[in-house]
Amino acid sequence: GQNIDQPTEMTATEGAIVQINCTYQTSGFNGLFWYQQHAGEAPTFLSYNVLDGLEEKGRFSSFLSRSKGYSYLLLKELQMKDSASYLCAVMDSNYQLIWGAGTKLIIKP
Amino acid sequence: EADIYQTPRYLVIGTGKKITLECSQTMGHDKMYWYQQDPGMELHLIHYSYGVNSTEKGDLSSESTVSRIRTEHFPLTLESARPSHTSQYLCASSPQGESTEAFFGQGTRLTVV
Numbered sequence: 488g489q490n491i492d493q494p495t496e497m498t499a500t501e502g503a504i505v506q507i508n509c510t511y512q513t514s515g516f517n518g519l520f521w522y523q524q525h526a527g528e529a530p531t532f533l534s535y536n537v538l539d540g541l542e543e544k545g546r547f548s549s550f551l552s553r554s555k556g557y558s559y560l561l562l563k564e565l566q567m568k569d570s571a572s573y574l575c576a577v578m579d580s581n582y583q584l585i586w587g588a589g590t591k592l593i594i595k596p
Numbered sequence: 597e598a599d600i601y602q603t604p605r606y607l608v609i610g611t612g613k614k615i616t617l618e619c620s621q622t623m624g625h626d627k628m629y630w631y632q633q634d635p636g637m638e639l640h641l642i643h644y645s646y647g648v649n650s651t652e653k654g655d656l657s658s659e660s661t662v663s664r665i666r667t668e669h670f671p672l673t674l675e676s677a678r679p680s681h682t683s684q685y686l687c688a689s690s691p692q693g694e695s696t697e698a699f700f701g702q703g704t705r706l707t708v709v
Contacts, residue, residue, distance in 0.1 A: 495636075517695050518695040520697065528702065528703075529686060529700035529701060529702050529703055530639075530686075530700050531700070532697040532698070532699075535695070535697060537695060572636075574638075574639070576639075578695055582695070583641065583644075584639075584641075584698070586638040586639040586640075587638055588636065588637055588638040589636070589638065591636070
């Protein structure tokens with residue numbers, strides 16, 4: 488079966504750095520997405536990786552290793568508004584998105 | 597900001613009623629999707645469409661139907677609502693292309709009593 492694993496919840500301090508990991512087992516791979524979802528709101532796109540390596544976009548970076556079935560989202564200079572759930576999703580061989588359950592990130596002052 | 601709209605935002609309805617959740621997008625996207633999401637859980641694909649007159653079933657499609665008569669409109673119908681249908685329903689769209697990001701609507705929170 489297809490599976491996406493992420494930690495359920497993480498806590499970090501304002502101004503710090505946090506890394507959210509995602510491991511996946513899917514039938515084929517056509518890219519990995521990270522989305523941010525604030526409570527009660529719709530997910531919004533953060534990043535897309537299809538090749539191995541690091542993609543940087545401001546305070547957020549995303550890394551991919553296809554051979555390990557592994558990705559992480561790195562958030563720097565954490566702000567209170569970063570408190571949200573972070574969803575990892577993999578596009579499989581049929582170009583369907585397989586979603587993880589999300590990691591709830593709690594930022595403390 | 598994404599131009600994809602869902603109505604209603606909140607709905608409380610009795611068991612056995614037929615309901616239609618509306619979703620419209622003004623971006624001209626060919627692909628549209630319906631997801632169900634319970635709190636703290638992953639998104640489950642209910643139905644999807646790759647264009648007008650194209651609809652496909654996802655993992656949770658058995659108790660609902662969709663139609664795609666116009667590019668911009670993708671309504672979801674529950675023929676007979678049950679308490680197990682209580683959940684958040686998210687509509688999304690994406691442009692043509694194999695690995696493109698999806699834009700989500702604000703969701704409909706449905707409660708069946």
